[in-house]
Amino acid sequence: MRFLIVLLAAPAAAQVSMDTLNAVAWTQTSVEYRASAMQAWSAARRVLPQALKKKSWTAALEQTGKFKKLPPAIIVDIDETVLDNSPVQARFLLEGDGRYSTKQWEQWTSEAKARPVPGAAEFLKEAASRGVTVFYVSNRGAKENAGTKANLEAHGFPIAAEARGGLGDSVLLREEREGWSGDKSSRRAAVAAHYRVILLCGDDLGDFMPARKPREERDKDAAQYMSWFGERWIVLPNPMYGSWEDTLSGFDRSLTAEQARENKLKALRRD
Ligand SMILES: [Mg+2]
Numbered sequence: 001m002r003f004l005i006v007l008l009a010a011p012a013a014a015q016v017s018m019d020t021l022n023a024v025a026w027t028q029t030s031v032e033y034r035a036s037a038m039q040a041w042s043a044a045r046r047v048l049p050q051a052l053k054k055k056s057w058t059a060a061l062e063q064t065g066k067f068k069k070l071p072p073a074i075i076v077d078i079d080e081t082v083l084d085n086s087p088v089q090a091r092f093l094l095e096g097d098g099r100y101s102t103k104q105w106e107q108w109t110s111e112a113k114a115r116p117v118p119g120a121a122e123f124l125k126e127a128a129s130r131g132v133t134v135f136y137v138s139n140r141g142a143k144e145n146a147g148t149k150a151n152l153e154a155h156g157f158p159i160a161a162e163a164r165g166g167l168g169d170s171v172l173l174r175e176e177r178e179g180w181s182g183d184k185s186s187r188r189a190a191v192a193a194h195y196r197v198i199l200l201c202g203d204d205l206g207d208f209m210p211a212r213k214p215r216e217e218r219d220k221d222a223a224q225y226m227s228w229f230g231e232r233w234i235v236l237p238n239p240m241y242g243s244w245e246d247t248l249s250g251f252d253r254s255l256t257a258e259q260a261r262e263n264k265l266k267a268l269r270r271d
Contacts (some may be wrong), residue, residue, distance in 0.1 A: 017098035017257035020089055023239035027086040034118045036237040042121030044234045045201060048127060051198040051232070059232035060197035061209060062189040071164070073195035074127055075188060078138035079203035080125070080238040082113035083151060089240050099257060100241070110142045112151035115144035117236060121155045133195060135163070136171045137187045137207075145173060145195035183210055203238035211243040212251060214268075 051057050055068040072197050088108035092237045160170040205211035251265045
């Protein structure tokens with residue numbers, strides 16, 4: 001009884017959502033995570049000679065017009081594709097309420113301390129040495145520009161200083177130019193206007209095609225391109241977050257942790 005009284009008298013402890021714990025622990029501690037990432041970049045390495053040689057080869061749905069004579073480019077996403085941000089996910093759990101916080105995120109990216117995703121830097125350096133321009137199409141915001149570039153450069157990721165078509169350097173962040181929304185299609189189109197895009201690499205469906213739509217539509221649209229994965233499209237594992245998760249909550253980020261969890265439970269199938 002005394003125990004109960006003490007409990008009731010104590011101030012309400014902040015609710016920490018532990019929904020991402022398993023995903024973050026897997027990413028940080030498992031051999032299986034590192035092996036999956038290595039496997040993705042080995043697939044990229046295997047396909048590179050063919051993609052370079054075959055001038056009719058393109059990986060971008062936005063690639064239109066004559067592109068056979070354009071120089072080759074690879075478009076990669078940054079977060080959970082070439083940089084591992086699982087430490088900020090750990091901070092959300094250990095120092096926050098367990099959910100995404102812009103303040104904690106921007107603090108993390110300003111520190112420029114993310115480690116490279118296993119295999120990413122080696123592959124992209126090899127591609128650059130073979131004459132491929134590497135574009136980083138990321139939904140990090142413009143104010144994260146300096147930290148992002150410093151972080152990439154610290155690990156030797158190749159960045160082109162002056163890309164063709166007046167694109168500036170090859171790190172293309174969200175809203176850096178008018179029309180560069182979170183949907184990455186417009187930035188892929190901007191690259192494809194001046195380069196033959198030979199590979200797309202990412203951890204989110206949005207890194208390959210528009211992904212902000214209901215689940216049935218995503219499933220249907222992606223199904224047409226399943227044979228591209230492991231060839232033109234290289235997908236990296238990320239169980240921690242992504243548009244797959246937003247899809248389950250109708251892209252409503254205002255939901256409480258409980259409501260989001262309820263939506264996930266509803267999405268489960270038992271047979
Ligand atoms: Mg990503």
